[in-house]
Amino acid sequence: MLRKIFAVAAREFQLIWRDAALRRILFFVSILSLLLFFAVYNAQVLRGIPTAVLDLDGTPQSREMQQSIENCEDLKVVLYPTNYKELCGIIEKGEAVVGIVIPENFGRDVTEGKGSKILSVIDGSNLIYANNAVSAVLTVARTHSAELGVKTLISKGVHYSRAQYALMGVVFRDEPWFNPTLNYAFFVVLAMALNVWQQCCTITASYNIIGEMGSRSWLQIKALGISKFLFFFSKSLAHIAGFMLAVIPLYITAFGIYKVPLECSPAKLLLFTLVFAVSVHSLGTLISALCSDSVNAVRIGMVIALPSFILSGYTWPLEAMPVFVQKAAKFFPQTWFFQGFSLLVFKNPGWEVLQPYIFVLMGMSCIFYLLSSAAAAVRS
Amino acid sequence: MRQILNIAFYEALHIFRNRVLTLMVLVVPLFYAAVIGSAYVEGIFDSIPIGIVDLDHSQLSRELVDDFKNCPQFSVREGVKSLGVLEREVREGRLKAGVVIPENFEKDVINSRGTEVLVAYDASNLISAYNIRKNALQVINTLNARCAASYLAGKGMTEGEIKSTLDAVSYEYQVWYNPTLNYAVFIFPGIIMMIIHQIGMYSAALSVTREKNYNSWVQFTASPVPPWKIYLGKSLPYFISNFFNYALLLWFASEFINIKIKGSTYLLVLLGLLYVIIVTSIGFFISVHSKNTLQVTRYMLLLSVPLFMISGFTWPKAYMAHWVSVIADAVPYTWMAEGIRLAAIKGLGLEFLRKTIKVLSLMAVISVILGAVFSKREKPSYFPKIEKVYYN
Numbered sequence: 001m002l003r004k005i006f007a008v009a010a011r012e013f014q015l016i017w018r019d020a021a022l023r024r025i026l027f028f029v030s031i032l033s034l035l036l037f038f039a040v041y042n043a044q045v046l047r048g049i050p051t052a053v054l055d056l057d058g059t060p061q062s063r064e065m066q067q068s069i070e071n072c073e074d075l076k077v078v079l080y081p082t083n084y085k086e087l088c089g090i091i092e093k094g095e096a097v098v099g100i101v102i103p104e105n106f107g108r109d110v111t112e113g114k115g116s117k118i119l120s121v122i123d124g125s126n127l128i129y130a131n132n133a134v135s136a137v138l139t140v141a142r143t144h145s146a147e148l149g150v151k152t153l154i155s156k157g158v159h160y161s162r163a164q165y166a167l168m169g170v171v172f173r174d175e176p177w178f179n180p181t182l183n184y185a186f187f188v189v190l191a192m193a194l195n196v197w198q199q200c201c202t203i204t205a206s207y208n209i210i211g212e213m214g215s216r217s218w219l220q221i222k223a224l225g226i227s228k229f230l231f232f233f234s235k236s237l238a239h240i241a242g243f244m245l246a247v248i249p250l251y252i253t254a255f256g257i258y259k260v261p262l263e264c265s266p267a268k269l270l271l272f273t274l275v276f277a278v279s280v281h282s283l284g285t286l287i288s289a290l291c292s293d294s295v296n297a298v299r300i301g302m303v304i305a306l307p308s309f310i311l312s313g314y315t316w317p318l319e320a321m322p323v324f325v326q327k328a329a330k331f332f333p334q335t336w337f338f339q340g341f342s343l344l345v346f347k348n349p350g351w352e353v354l355q356p357y358i359f360v361l362m363g364m365s366c367i368f369y370l371l372s373s374a375a376a377a378v379r380s
Numbered sequence: 381m382r383q384i385l386n387i388a389f390y391e392a393l394h395i396f397r398n399r400v401l402t403l404m405v406l407v408v409p410l411f412y413a414a415v416i417g418s419a420y421v422e423g424i425f426d427s428i429p430i431g432i433v434d435l436d437h438s439q440l441s442r443e444l445v446d447d448f449k450n451c452p453q454f455s456v457r458e459g460v461k462s463l464g465v466l467e468r469e470v471r472e473g474r475l476k477a478g479v480v481i482p483e484n485f486e487k488d489v490i491n492s493r494g495t496e497v498l499v500a501y502d503a504s505n506l507i508s509a510y511n512i513r514k515n516a517l518q519v520i521n522t523l524n525a526r527c528a529a530s531y532l533a534g535k536g537m538t539e540g541e542i543k544s545t546l547d548a549v550s551y552e553y554q555v556w557y558n559p560t561l562n563y564a565v566f567i568f569p570g571i572i573m574m575i576i577h578q579i580g581m582y583s584a585a586l587s588v589t590r591e592k593n594y595n596s597w598v599q600f601t602a603s604p605v606p607p608w609k610i611y612l613g614k615s616l617p618y619f620i621s622n623f624f625n626y627a628l629l630l631w632f633a634s635e636f637i638n639i640k641i642k643g644s645t646y647l648l649v650l651l652g653l654l655y656v657i658i659v660t661s662i663g664f665f666i667s668v669h670s671k672n673t674l675q676v677t678r679y680m681l682l683l684s685v686p687l688f689m690i691s692g693f694t695w696p697k698a699y700m701a702h703w704v705s706v707i708a709d710a711v712p713y714t715w716m717a718e719g720i721r722l723a724a725i726k727g728l729g730l731e732f733l734r735k736t737i738k739v740l741s742l743m744a745v746i747s748v749i750l751g752a753v754f755s756k757r758e759k760p761s762y763f764p765k766i767e768k769v770y771y772n
Binding site: 125 | 400408412416418419422425426427428429467470471472473488489492493494495496497498499500501502503504505506507508509510511513514516517518520521523524528535541543544545546547548549550551552554555556558559561565567571578673675677678679681684685686689690694695696698699700701703704721722725728732
């Protein structure tokens, strides 16, 4: 029996390899995507948000204000418009994301203790920029405002350190856990490449039943007397081995070359990935069993695979989605995989946390394979 | 003209005869928009679960806890008694962030000795991380202002003096185009354009490969109908359906995902027409030069993620490797995504979209030439050979 399994699996692997398109899709598309995505997130951290500063005052105090903006790591002053209309044009054209207006009489009002207002305009159309920009502006505002307040208190005879603690008594210390440098490349690149990988696996798995039963060689295979269960089991082994062979270079490149941090052991991650590979293969097999031809099987497989990453909650959190969407998302193996992947790579919680994910994926695999067998039996 | 319409009529008939193709052309775009839109419909990540470790148990620390509880962006979970518990809860995913108020917090603030409040957050998801950081900073800034005002009042300063000290420089920030920092407004227009790109190009890419599958493409190549008429005839139903889907999805975004589509209707129509011409023509070109439907299906559906990533629609192009940026500039989706953001979200006029429209127009001309000019005397590599196992 082992020899039969091996023979069918080897045949299957050979067929995948000989099909140039399938070979490219399964073994090269994901790794090329990973390399491309690392090039996209080349900068990794968003610093130096393009900023325009409009100084309508031109006094030493306003220049000091300008200096504190220029010293902010998160902001990069690129333009100095001369009037408000020009500033608006700069924001509208996208030449700067943040516009800061220092009003007329700023220096005089600050010196005389009358108070002055700085306007910050932020382009909110790109939230990756906007969220960073708001935090940066708040930090600059808080720091500069406190510095001026300290000077006022010193002039009233308060000791410097007392004045400082009076105005900034509570220091905000933020500690990002699990991704301390707030690195976008670590957050998104490998996950996106795995998204492409699971799409490629879905395409391959969608040939499992219909690719065989829909072809002319099926009659010969039936004539061999090999049980259908053994035959498709062996084919599936080859597919899943192919999926794992395709994902290993992704992990080696991400963790080994690009130094994406990995909290759990590689073995644990590979095991979890294997469970998902089986699950996604089972889903592809079910689609394959239900469709009348390979083309439709691939189409339907991709209809499911394409939105699954968005619904998985890996980027836009599941908790932020409506309840009915959260429940629907749980029917996709991709949701459990990407949630579990995030836990493993960044946090490495104990097995008891990961168990539900593994059991659900294994349960889905069993259900999808059972349904596939039933559908294939009816077809046969 | 009659030849073009004739070909278009039979192409449309083919679409409606094939159930899967009908669904792809007429239903799948709206289905995708609905599924993905439903994920983003709430748009703002509110009620982020956080835990607060209060090691001080003073009036001031309770005030800070109340400040976090009253902040709609946070949902404070009780019962987190220590940093260790907090760390476990965040690691296991039950909480997204934690605030640690140290011992002697109130005493240090009253005596102007300075103290630190730790805000630790789960940065494995940067979308929630930046939200948490921004909102926590605002809460603590508010507390600082209150404490400072109390201190200055204690020093005998009048209200006016306190205000002039604390508000020596006050800040007002305005967020344009997306004042509530709604995630759906940011991302959904780009997703809609990618849906049009994928489904529009894919369905057009089936127009000739289907004929090749049925061995009927030779009827077209052997006929006296010039290539440009074949291109127009076969592409016309897809131009119409793609433009219909473009309008439908924009309407859907506006009605159901609460994205305010601003800007001139004429500009939106112009952008849509150019985009639809490009994707349909490129789809037809791919179809002419592909062997069969299977080949097209396998490759084309994988394009969406890479094209979306390199477009600069989310991660800005200025932060990408230069060569990626150059490739992205050659992709129609990059320009259309930017164009729809400028026109529909920012509501900007023609003067801001000149470059985008020029580039899209040029791409439209090139894609039409690519589609309309093909040799009918090409080597018939699409004639049936001994098939590989996976070819149906």
